[in-house]
Amino acid sequence: xxxxxxxxxxKVYGEGAAEVHALREVSLEADTGMMVAVMGPSGSGKSTLxxxxxxxxxxxxxxxxxxxxxxxxxxxxxxxxxxxxxIGYVFQDFNLxxxxxxxxxxxxxxxxxxxxxxxxHEAALRALDGLGLADRGSSYPDQLSxxxxxxxxxxxxxxxxxxxxxxxxxxxxxxxxxxxxxxxxIRTACKRGVAAVIVTHDAQLASWAxxxxxIRDGRIIDQTAPAPGPESLLGQxx
Amino acid sequence: xxxxxxxALLALLSEGPKYGLRLREEFxxxxxxxxxxxxxxxxxxxxxLERDGLVESDDDERDSPQKRFRITADGExxxxxxxxxxxxxxxxxxxxxxxxxxxxxxxxGTDVREVIQAHRRYLVELMQQWTRIKDxxxxxxxxxxxxxxxxxxxxGAVVHWLDTADGRIKRAAVEPPAxxxxxxxxLKRTTGVSP
Numbered sequence: 066x067x068x069x070x071x072x073x074x075x076k077v078y079g080e081g082a083a084e085v086h087a088l089r090e091v092s093l094e095a096d097t098g099m100m101v102a103v104m105g106p107s108g109s110g111k112s113t114l115x116x117x118x119x120x121x122x123x124x125x126x127x128x129x130x131x132x133x134x135x136x137x138x139x140x141x142x143x144x145x146x147x148x149x150x151x152i153g154y155v156f157q158d159f160n161l162x163x164x165x166x167x168x169x170x171x172x173x174x175x176x177x178x179x180x181x182x183x184x185x186h187e188a189a190l191r192a193l194d195g196l197g198l199a200d201r202g203s204s205y206p207d208q209l210s211x212x213x214x215x216x217x218x219x220x221x222x223x224x225x226x227x228x229x230x231x232x233x234x235x236x237x238x239x240x241x242x243x244x245x246x247x248x249x250x251i252r253t254a255c256k257r258g259v260a261a262v263i264v265t266h267d268a269q270l271a272s273w274a275x276x277x278x279x280i281r282d283g284r285i286i287d288q289t290a291p292a293p294g295p296e297s298l299l300g301q302x303x
Numbered sequence: 304x305x306x307x308x309x310x311a312l313l314a315l316l317s318e319g320p321k322y323g324l325r326l327r328e329e330f331x332x333x334x335x336x337x338x339x340x341x342x343x344x345x346x347x348x349x350x351x352l353e354r355d356g357l358v359e360s361d362d363d364e365r366d367s368p369q370k371r372f373r374i375t376a377d378g379e380x381x382x383x384x385x386x387x388x389x390x391x392x393x394x395x396x397x398x399x400x401x402x403x404x405x406x407x408x409x410x411x412g413t414d415v416r417e418v419i420q421a422h423r424r425y426l427v428e429l430m431q432q433w434t435r436i437k438d439x440x441x442x443x444x445x446x447x448x449x450x451x452x453x454x455x456x457x458x459g460a461v462v463h464w465l466d467t468a469d470g471r472i473k474r475a476a477v478e479p480p481a482x483x484x485x486x487x488x489x490l491k492r493t494t495g496v497s498p
Contacts (some may be wrong), residue, residue: 104427106470241452245437251439268462269455272430273438279420281469287420291431 067133068229068260069095069118070291074127076113076283087113088129089283095260100251103264110283111264112233118262119152119231120144123214131229149178153222155232159214161206161221161263167193167293168202171221180225192220196250212243219247223254232260236270281285307342308348313374316358320373323349337450357381398462404468416469423465430458461471 076088087110093296095101105111116122117129118124120136121226131137131170139147153174172189176182193202196216206214215237222230237243246272251261263274277289308330315321315329327345331338349372352358357378361371374382407418437451466487 106466249438249441266466267459268427268430269434269459272427272434272455273429277427277431279423281416287424289424289428289431291428291435 066097067094068097068131069093069129069262070130071114071235072128072130074114074117074124074129075119075123076110077125086283088117091280091283091285093118093262093278093285095229095262096253097260098258099276100255100261100263100274102271102277103262103280104266104268104271104277105264105280106266111280113283114280115231115233115262115264119154119163120148129131145180148224149174151228153224153227153230155215155218155222155230155235157234157237159206159218159237161214161217163206165224166203166205167198167209167217167220170206170217171224174221175225178225188224189220193217195253196220211239212236212246215239215243216250217246219250219254223259228259230259232261232263232291234267234270235263236265236267244270246280308344309352310382310385312348312352313357313378313385316372316374317379317382320361321372322371324371333446334450337447337454352378401464404465408472415472419465419469419472423462423469426458426462426465430455430462433458469470 071093074088074091075086078085078087081094091110093101093103093114103111103114113122117124118131120129120131123137132151134147136144136147140293161167162173165173168186170187171192172182172185175185175188180188190199190202193199193216193300196219198213198220201213201217203210204213206217209217215235219235222232232251235251236247239247251263252273255261261274263270265271278285279287311330311334312326315326315333319369323342323345326349327342330340330345334396353360353372356375358372358374360373403422404415404419407413407415410489419448433451433454436454437448440447442448
């Protein structure tokens with residue numbers, strides 16, 4: 066089932082001579098359990114694509130469907146609820162609230178959505194446990210390493226019953242080993258049925274995805290179709 | 304590859320005497336089965352090592368699976384020297400991909416950025432396959448992880464070069480670069496492209 070669908074989405078900033086076409090007729094689909102990577106250089110429109118997919122910004126034209134629902138047909142309140150309940154975001158700079166503990170950061174989206182404090186806290190601890198942070202729930206962000214902060218951000222993005230994970234350069238400034246750990250976590254979330262869209266300029270991160278979509282100057286120009294299974298690489302005489 | 308099989312076999316023999324078949328199994332296991340080896344290759348390499356005095360065998364039976372090999376003192380010295388000798392990376396290789404991009408840049412009616420994308424897609428598809436191997440293994444097999452990482456870093460570096468070339472070509476179309484200075488060294492001969 067398609068969890069996210071962009072149909073002919075365009076985004077124009079400014080007017081007249083100052084007009085900038087950030088996205089030009091972009092179509093994209095992410096199914097349940099799939100990871101899609103959008104790969105492109107800075108200024109290619111990949112971050113705009115993600116904010117529009119997450120209903121944080123409106124397209125100039127075209128349609129965005131989340132879990133089959135057309136965002137344009139939804140009220141502001143419904144969209145806000147969809148953002149809280151169905152979509153998880155991971156940003157490059159993690160965006161954790163410094164005055165809250167790891168567990169409070171993770172439970173926040175549930176509490177904002179009206180889930181009782183105790184239930185939300187329990188769900189937060191479960192999400193942290195799933196990412197190997199069971200003993201860090203009461204630590205504040207500045208007491209955590211970069212890799213731990215990013216794991217908290219991922220726990221916050223998948224807590225509760227979120228079905229769509231949107232991540233912008235999710236391994237940020239992390240080293241290769243921590244970057245790989247982050248991608249393994251996103252893959253694990255996908256195996257549980259989450260659809261993930263990550264945007265990155267890094268081919269190694271993108272290679273964790275089922276499909277890599279290439280974006281240049283606001284246009285999707287190409288996508289990968291890797292041969293299934295590793296058999297074609299292993300066991301061949303080279 | 305030939306050279307590293309030779310030294311990989313020496314390394315395995317430095318742990319103690321072994322039969323040819325066992326050497327093949329251990330070689331494949333320790334390279335995470337990324338580099339398969341046929342038994343013929345093993346015996347040919349062992350014969351050469353024996354000729355060079357780096358290994359010796361138990362008996363004179365030719366190519367018998369019962370033939371056991373052990374490393375000699377010269378072999379130990381050769382292995383130790385090889386481990387510490389950096390492979391030659393000093394001269395720019397004649398990189399086929401670089402040549403294709405340089406040719407595409409000069410060929411009328413050819414969109415060099417489209418050529419770049421064709422190569423980029425192929426490389427990222429290969430990287431997806433390697434990453435899938437890593438994903439399936441979940442990090443348990445250290446040798447496999449290291450061998451796959453080496454491939455991913457190598458392919459990733461080529462993609463990085465293509466991305467940089469793409470960006471440079473895009474900028475050059477907007478602001479053409481200044482004419483080359485006469486006193487700068489010319490690289491054309493080493494990249495194998497005629498002007």
